[in-house]
Structures are given as C-alpha cells and as structure tokens.
Amino acid sequence: MTAAEGPAxxxxxxxxxxxxxxxxxxxxxxLEKGFDATTVEEIAAAAGVSHxxxxxHFRTKEEVAAGDDYDPMIGELVASRPAAEPxxxxxxxxxxxxxxxxxxxxxxxxLARYRLILETPxxxxxxxxNQNQTQRHVVEALTKAAGGPPDDLRLEVVVGACLTAAATAxxxxxxxxxxxxxPELIDRAFAVLREEFTPGG
Amino acid sequence: MTAAEGPAxxxxxxxxxxxxxxxxxxxxxxLEKGFDATTVEEIAAAAGVSHxxxxxHFRTKEEVAAGDDYDPMIGELVASRPAAEPxxxxxxxxxxxxxxxxxxxxxxxxLARYRLILETPxxxxxxxxNQNQTQRHVVEALTKAAGGPPDDLRLEVVVGACLTAAATAxxxxxxxxxxxxxPELIDRAFAVLREEFTPGG
DNA sequence: TCCATAAGGTTAGTGACTAACATGTTAGTC
DNA sequence: GACTAACATGTTAGTCACTAACCTTATGGA
Numbered sequence: 001m002t003a004a005e006g007p008a009x010x011x012x013x014x015x016x017x018x019x020x021x022x023x024x025x026x027x028x029x030x031l032e033k034g035f036d037a038t039t040v041e042e043i044a045a046a047a048g049v050s051h052x053x054x055x056x057h058f059r060t061k062e063e064v065a066a067g068d069d070y071d072p073m074i075g076e077l078v079a080s081r082p083a084a085e086p087x088x089x090x091x092x093x094x095x096x097x098x099x100x101x102x103x104x105x106x107x108x109x110x111l112a113r114y115r116l117i118l119e120t121p122x123x124x125x126x127x128x129x130n131q132n133q134t135q136r137h138v139v140e141a142l143t144k145a146a147g148g149p150p151d152d153l154r155l156e157v158v159v160g161a162c163l164t165a166a167a168t169a170x171x172x173x174x175x176x177x178x179x180x181x182x183p184e185l186i187d188r189a190f191a192v193l194r195e196e197f198t199p200g201g
Numbered sequence: 202m203t204a205a206e207g208p209a210x211x212x213x214x215x216x217x218x219x220x221x222x223x224x225x226x227x228x229x230x231x232l233e234k235g236f237d238a239t240t241v242e243e244i245a246a247a248a249g250v251s252h253x254x255x256x257x258h259f260r261t262k263e264e265v266a267a268g269d270d271y272d273p274m275i276g277e278l279v280a281s282r283p284a285a286e287p288x289x290x291x292x293x294x295x296x297x298x299x300x301x302x303x304x305x306x307x308x309x310x311x312l313a314r315y316r317l318i319l320e321t322p323x324x325x326x327x328x329x330x331n332q333n334q335t336q337r338h339v340v341e342a343l344t345k346a347a348g349g350p351p352d353d354l355r356l357e358v359v360v361g362a363c364l365t366a367a368a369t370a371x372x373x374x375x376x377x378x379x380x381x382x383x384p385e386l387i388d389r390a391f392a393v394l395r396e397e398f399t400p401g402g
Numbered sequence: 403t404c405c406a407t408a409a410g411g412t413t414a415g416t417g418a419c420t421a422a423c424a425t426g427t428t429a430g431t432c
Numbered sequence: 433g434a435c436t437a438a439c440a441t442g443t444t445a446g447t448c449a450c451t452a453a454c455c456t457t458a459t460g461g462a
Contacts, residue, residue: 124330153389196362211428
C-alpha cells in the first residue's frame with residue numbers, strides 16, 4: 001500500500017496470481033503424469049481452487065498448456081519492420097528475434113513445453129490452431145502496413161510457408177535438442193525456402 | 202450368392218455399408234444443424250445403430266466429418282513421380298492431379314464438407330492434424346524414393362510449405378467458391394512459392 | 403453503514419468417450 | 433446337423449470436460 005495504486009489494482013494482481021498458480025500446477029502435473037491422465041479437478045485441487053475457477057481462467061484444458069500468449073506481439077514485430085523489406089525477411093526477423101529472447105531466457109521450459117505438446121494429440125491440434133491464428137494476425141498486420149489489400153492468396157501462401165518453416169524448425173529442435181540449436185535451425189529452415197523455390201530449381 | 206466370394210466377404214461389405222450409412226447421416230445432420238448441435242446419439246439413431254457402433258467405426262465425432270481417406274494415396278502418387286523431377290513439382294503434380302479428380306466428380310460435396318470444417322473449430326483442428334499426417338507420409342515416401350536420408354529439415358520444410366500452399370488454396374476457394382476455381386488457385390499458390398522465395402527477392 | 407462489484411464456490415446438469423459384459427449371426431469343423 | 437470360434441453389434445454403467453444458474457465473500461466507494 002505505498003502510494004500509486006489504481007482503484008482495483010490489487011484485484012487484478014490477485015487474479016493474475018491465481019491464473020499463474022493454476023498454469024504452473026497444470027504444467028507440473030502434465031509433465032509428471034501426462035496430459036490425458038491429469039484431470040481438471042486435480043489441477044484445480046493442486047492450485048487450491050475449484051474446477052469452475054479453472055474454467056474461468058482457461059477456456060479449455062488444452063489452453064492452459066498450449067495457449068498462445070505471444071500472438072499479438074508477433075503481429076506488431078512484423079508490422080514495425082522497414083516497409084521496403086521483403087515479406088519473408090520481415091517474418092524471419094520478427095520471428096527469429098522474438099524467439100531468440102524466449103530461448104535465451106527459458107530454454108528448458110520451452111523445450112519441456114514443446115515436447116509435451118508434440119507428444120499429446122490434443123495439444124498438437126491446438127498448436128496448429130494457434131499457428132493459424134498467428135498467420136491471420138501477421139497477414140492482417142502486413143495488409144495494413146501495405147496500402148490497399150494486394151493479393152490475398154499471395155500473402156497467405158507466403159506467410160503460411162514462413163510459419164510452417166519456423167514451426168518445422170521448432171519441431172525438429174524439440175525432437176532432438178542435443179543436436180543443432182534452435183536459432184540456427186530457424187536460419188536453416190528459411191534458407192531452405194529460399195534455395196528450394198527458385199525457378200532455376 | 203453367385204460364386205466368387207471370399208470367405209468372410211459379405212461381412213466386410215455389411216460393415217462397410219454400416220460405416221457409410223453412419224457417415225452419410227452424420228454429414229447430413231452436421232450440415233443441417235451444425236457440428237456442435239448434433240450429438241453422437243442422434244447420428245447413431247439416424248443410422249439405426251447404437252452409439253457404441255458409431256465409436257467402433259469412428260474413433261471420434263470429428264473423424265466422421267474430417268477423417269482423411271486419401272492419405273495413403275498421396276504418398277503413392279508422390280513416390281511414383283519421375284525421380285529426376287524436383288520435389289516441389291512432384292508434390293504439385295500429385296496433389297493437383299489427385300484433387301482434380303475429386304473436384305470434377307464431387308465439387309459440391311467437397312465444398313460443403315470444407316465449409317463445414319472451416320467454420321467448426323474442432324474440425325479445423327482435426328484438419329491440421331490430417332495435414333501433418335499427410336506431410337509425414339509424403340516425407341517418408343520421398344525419403345524412401347531417394348537413396349539415403351538426405352536432409353531431414355530440408356525435406357520437412359519443403360513439403361510443409363507445399364502442403365500449406367495447397368491448403369491455403371483450398372481455404373481461399375471454400376471461402377469464395379464463386380471466384381477462381383480450385384485447380385487454378387492451386388496453380389497460383391505454387392507459383393507464389395516459386396516467385397516469392399527467389400534469392401533476388 | 404450500505405451497496406456495487408468482482409473473484410470464487412456449489413450444484414446439477416449435458417455429452418463425448420470407454421470398459422465390461424451380453425447377444426445374435428455366420429464360417430468352418432466334426 | 434450340432435458345435436464352436438469369430439465378430440459385429442447392443443446394453444449398461446461408468447469417467448471426465450465443460451456449462452449454466454445461483455450463492456458467498458471481500459473489498460472499495462457512496
């Protein structure tokens with residue numbers, strides 16, 4: 001209770017704390033016993049709340065493990081790149097840069113989370129839904145950054161290919177984290193796009 | 202009961218007939234009332250079976266609407282292309298060719314099914330899972346077709362980009378079927394890949 | 403003091419999906 | 433022609449994700 005506190009500020013903090021506790025307990029249990037073998041009831045109990053509170057914070061059991069917290073950020077990063085830069089390069093820089101930070105700060109957590117997702121069908125499905133949503137955000141950001149809406153199909157295909165490349169790099173990394181490091185893999189994945197789709201081919 | 206009938210042949214036929222009935226009734230109800238508003242119990246009743254029979258034929262409610270019947274075929278089509286052909290061209294030809302047939306025979310059904318899938322979150326997620334599975338099949342087929350396992354990341358990225366391009370074309374088509382026809386869109390999507398990822402930028 | 407608000411709890415559902423067990427029908431065997 | 437194994441299907445009784453309606457509690461302001 002120092003001084004500068006908004007009206008209902010501590011409420012928000014408490015709510016965020018509850019949310020964080022739920023998420024931590026959920027991830028812990030998922031890693032310990034597997035996603036399917038963990039019930040929402042257990043997660044709620046471990047977090048000291050009722051199962052309704054769980055669902056007030058997360059719409060589904062999948063969302064707590066594979067929710068997408070970074071999505072709006074990616075859109076901004078892409079939009080804030082120099083206008084003259086080619087689309088592929090914008091995405092590559094935005095994505096690579098954003099991920100490098102998470103990677104440096106939290107490599108082990110990122111790895112554990114992705115392995116969990118990749119080995120759980122329900123979470124994999126959810127991850128793709130996220131990727132598609134990211135794609136929509138990026139396409140929207142790029143459309144706004146350019147003048148009029150240029151070529152919908154073109155933009156969607158390019159962004160889709162880039163995100164697929166990035167997702168592939170992450171997948172390959174998670175499957176063999178002892179091998180090449182993630183940033184390097186992302187570089188390589190984008191290099192493949194450039195090399196493979198040349199007319200001289 | 203003519204003559205040439207395998208031992209347990211008519212069993213298989215009856216089973217296939219039941220499966221087909223369930224699927225037809227399911228799709229009909231999904232299109233009439235929406236996916237979420239249709240219960241498995243209703244589908245089973247409409248098909249004249251119990252809900253257990255439904256689950257013996259389809260593992261989940263999603264599978265009956267967004268199951269992937271063509272997956273093994275794609276693998277074979279890709280593998281049977283001339284070895285010298287670039288990977289992108291193999292996939293483009295295999296995919297384009299296979300889809301053109303379905304398209305010519307069943308355009309309306311294809312459209313209805315895709316619209317249903319695209320407007321239902323649960324089915325969209327399932328569709329992505331399918332695409333990933335197709336990707337695995339194609340990568341496997343190509344790895345086998347080549348000699349040793351060349352570059353895993355390279356192949357995964359290329360195949361992923363191609364399938365994403367095809368999926369984007371289908372999506373754009375389903376969202377606006379009055380516009381450009383699907384085969385044309387697929388051509389364009391692949392053209393975008395070629396044009397956009399050239400080193401010259 | 404009293405009331406509005408917002409986080410959380412309780413309870414009673416619905417519906418997808420599973421496991422265990424029962425039934426009828428057909429294919430081969432004696 | 434009865435006998436049995438195999439198999440598609442049915443019945444029943446669950447578990448668990450998720451929802452809706454309603455109640456409780458605690459804070460912050462009037």
